[in-house]
Amino acid sequence: MLLPHEELVARLVRVGDLPPHLRPSFERVERHRFLPDRITTPDGTTVDRARDEARWFELAYADIPIVTQRDDGAEHGPGYPTSSASQPTIVADMLRRLDVLPGMRVLEVGTGTGYNAALLSHLLGDDEVTSVEVDAELAETARVRLMSAGFTPLVVTGDGMQGWPARAPYDRVISTAAVQRVPYHWVAQSRPGGRILTPWGNAFHNGVLAELRVGPDGTAHGRFGGDVAFMWVRDQRVPRRVVETYVHPETQEFTTTRTELYPYEPISDFGASFAIGLRMPTVLNRVESSESDGPRFTVHLVDPDTGSWASWHIDPGQRGTGYEVRQHGPRELFTELEAAHAWWLGEGRPEHSRFGLTVSADHQRVWLDEESHLVASAP
Ligand SMILES: C[S@@+](CC[C@H](N)C(=O)[O-])C[C@H]1O[C@@H](n2cnc3c(N)ncnc32)[C@H](O)[C@@H]1O
Numbered sequence: 117m118l119l120p121h122e123e124l125v126a127r128l129v130r131v132g133d134l135p136p137h138l139r140p141s142f143e144r145v146e147r148h149r150f151l152p153d154r155i156t157t158p159d160g161t162t163v164d165r166a167r168d169e170a171r172w173f174e175l176a177y178a179d180i181p182i183v184t185q186r187d188d189g190a191e192h193g194p195g196y197p198t199s200s201a202s203q204p205t206i207v208a209d210m211l212r213r214l215d216v217l218p219g220m221r222v223l224e225v226g227t228g229t230g231y232n233a234a235l236l237s238h239l240l241g242d243d244e245v246t247s248v249e250v251d252a253e254l255a256e257t258a259r260v261r262l263m264s265a266g267f268t269p270l271v272v273t274g275d276g277m278q279g280w281p282a283r284a285p286y287d288r289v290i291s292t293a294a295v296q297r298v299p300y301h302w303v304a305q306s307r308p309g310g311r312i313l314t315p316w317g318n319a320f321h322n323g324v325l326a327e328l329r330v331g332p333d334g335t336a337h338g339r340f341g342g343d344v345a346f347m348w349v350r351d352q353r354v355p356r357r358v359v360e361t362y363v364h365p366e367t368q369e370f371t372t373t374r375t376e377l378y379p380y381e382p383i384s385d386f387g388a389s390f391a392i393g394l395r396m397p398t399v400l401n402r403v404e405s406s407e408s409d410g411p412r413f414t415v416h417l418v419d420p421d422t423g424s425w426a427s428w429h430i431d432p433g434q435r436g437t438g439y440e441v442r443q444h445g446p447r448e449l450f451t452e453l454e455a456a457h458a459w460w461l462g463e464g465r466p467e468h469s470r471f472g473l474t475v476s477a478d479h480q481r482v483w484l485d486e487e488s489h490l491v492a493s494a495p
Contacts, residue, residue: 120178124178140238145267146265150230156183157178179203180203181200181201184199184254189251196356198251199251202292207235210292211232211236213325216288220240222245222286222287223280223302224291227249233258242269247269247270248272249271249276250273255272279302285307285310287307289311290313294345295349295352300475311328311329315342315346318354318398320393323390324341334476338472340390355420359404365444373441373443377439379403383401386468387465387466389401391468392456392460394471394482394492400419404416414427414429426441426444426448428450
């Protein structure tokens with residue numbers, strides 16, 4: 117019978133995430149050494165190592181993310197996850213995509229537990245790995261755990277958005293927290309030909325990887341890939357509880373229209389919602405339903421910057437006569453969404469992998485198929 121650790125490695129090989137050169141690192145680095153004694157699974161079960169060690173080991177090597185900090189470590193907070201050991205198949209997939217090989221120097225942003233830094237240290241040697249963690253307590257815990265597992269990469273307590281110039285240039289930069297804007301520091305601290313891999317998204321859609329290559333002219337270019345939702349870097353977080361905060365139809369004025377558009381595609385189709393998010397990046401979407409509503413549900417669109425909102429009420433009984441849409445505020449968010457969806461259809465329903473990103477000293481530009489076909493640009 118395979119031990120949980122061996123089973124995990126076998127699984128990574130099976131799903132194709134583990135190229136041969138990464139395998140020894142996954143075999144050598146024991147994930148359980150980077151986890152707390154109490155593990156809470158995504159379904160909410162907490163397992164205490166002291167009470168049920170076998171189950172704890174099983175979870176440590178299960179293909180699940182394990183939350184290791186909530187509310188930035190504050191007590192009595194709402195319980196939002198702020199650090200985790202990422203899901204092993206995603207860790208492996210990201211290292212595979214990064215194309216990181218012995219002889220390279222790497223910057224990791226988001227040390228978290230230190231597990232990924234340990235894998236990198238095993239592959240490249242401690243001196244070639246720099247990992248930046250914004251949370252001092254997490255950084256210290258990671259240092260201790262790394263050392264007791266036999267690794268001593270440089271773990272810096274600081275804001276990873278600044279990179280870590282003292283050890284630049286890097287061949288590879290990997291972020292394990294999501295950004296809305298790729299910091300130019302990462303590009304400037306990379307070697308020409310170097311690569312940057314980061315989870316990327318916006319308020320509308322959090323779930324792709326930006327895979328960039330740094331050119332000799334000091335700009336980085338590349339495409340989007342993957343299907344991953346990471347927690348945001350601290351200063352680029354998306355506001356929470358926006359419906360409760362901004363949507364108050366009982367006291368606010370709104371206009372009412374009707375639409376034939378059904379939310380499935382614009383909200384739930386991966387390619388469509390990614391593309392729509394590029395056109396309305398500050399807008400959050402939230403689907404609300406309750407048991408008493410039966411098959412009815414509401415999609416809210418909220419722009420915290422202007423306080424605008426739209427509520428799109430789906431009642432299957434109204435199919436054919438149109439669903440009711442209410443819009444409030446200076447931006448007509450539903451009208452914008454309809455236009456963005458029509459644009460996506462007009463472009464031939466492109467998947468996210470047809471979009472790309474260019475990061476220069478003063479701009480982040482998103483394009484479709486080629487850089488001249490600009491979709492969005494931000495400073
Ligand atoms: C998903 S966890 C990282 C998982 C980690 N690589 C591992 O192997 O356990 C994301 C981490 O990014 C950190 N983080 C968030 N914003 C950051 C920033 N601006 N600079 C550095 N780290 C940051 C969080 O504190 C959190 O620990």
